Amino acid sequence: MSEVLDLQGVSIRRGTKTILDTVTWQVRDGERWVVLGRNGAGKTTLLQIAAGRMHPTSGTADLLGERMGRVDVFELRQRIGLASSSLADRIPAAERVRDVVLTAAYGMTGRWRETYEEPDEQRAADLMAAFGVLDLADRTFGTLSEGERKRAQIARSLMVDPELLLLDEPAAGLDLGGREELVAALAELAGDPRSPVLVLVTHHVEEIPPGFTHLLLLRDGQVHAAGPLEEVLTAEQLSGAFGLPLTVERHEGRWGARAAR
Ligand SMILES: Nc1ncnc2c1ncn2[C@@H]1O[C@H](COP(=O)(O)OP(=O)(O)OP(=O)(O)O)[C@@H](O)[C@H]1O
DSSP, X not given: OOEEEEEEEEEEEETTEEEEEEEEEEEETTOEEEEEOOTTXXXXXXXXXXXXXXXXXXXXXXXXXXXXXXXXXXXXHHXXXXXXXXXXXXXXXXXXXXXXXXXXXXXXXXXXXXXXXXXXXXXXXXHHHHTTOGGGTXXXXXXXXHHHHHHXXXXXXXXXXXXXXXXESTTTTOOHHHHHHHHHHHHHHHHOTTSOEEEEEESOGGGOOTTOOEEEEEETTEEEEEEEHHHHOSHHHHHHHHTSOEEEEEETTEEEEEEOO
């Protein structure tokens, strides 16, 4: 299996703060990773590196076989999908959902005189259907609920057929129904062999979709543990990463965690 991400001793320092501290992490073809850690652990920063949007202060980052610092990052970014709330904030509220998804093919937000080819239109429709937003295609992005926006954004990030898809807290702010719909959509994506390699950042083990295979636990900018999900998602490891005693349980492919009594 080839490496899609290969970080070796990656650190990020800003002023006196070390945000990521000698992180070594490898992600291979076919894997679906979850990244967990408490607030401020460095999850979003790690995704920025994985997306080719931030350079390590020290260490090396190889993305899709290309060494950061030696490659045209613009081209590389086209091969990596990223969905995050900060990117969603840049989507114009007046943009139609259909165009939110379609314009990704051109690496832009806001439709401005592009003409799209029929295969693009078809692909956008297929992705909107897969993420349950096809009925909303003619609505404007600003009128969608939070859950609908998240699903439209994931459809958008898949539009370029990325080799790697990074999802930063896609379930944040969703109600129970919205979360469950999203988890089901991500489980389907995880189970499809045509899907890109997936990396999902979350705060809650309840949001881990079935079909995800690996887990990275971050603590204070360092890798606390990383490896196959079932080996790493234990009470001991999770308690260590979050710095409090926790119990972990699994029921029908889903996970739960709570404070140990
Ligand atoms: N430019 C910066 N300068 C100084 N500190 C920064 C900078 N950017 C991020 N940080 C700090 O680095 C730490 C890690 O931030 P990051 O957003 O990666 O964490 P996170 O795990 O995604 O957190 P959360 O779960 O709260 O979203 C935080 O303490 C944050 O305040």
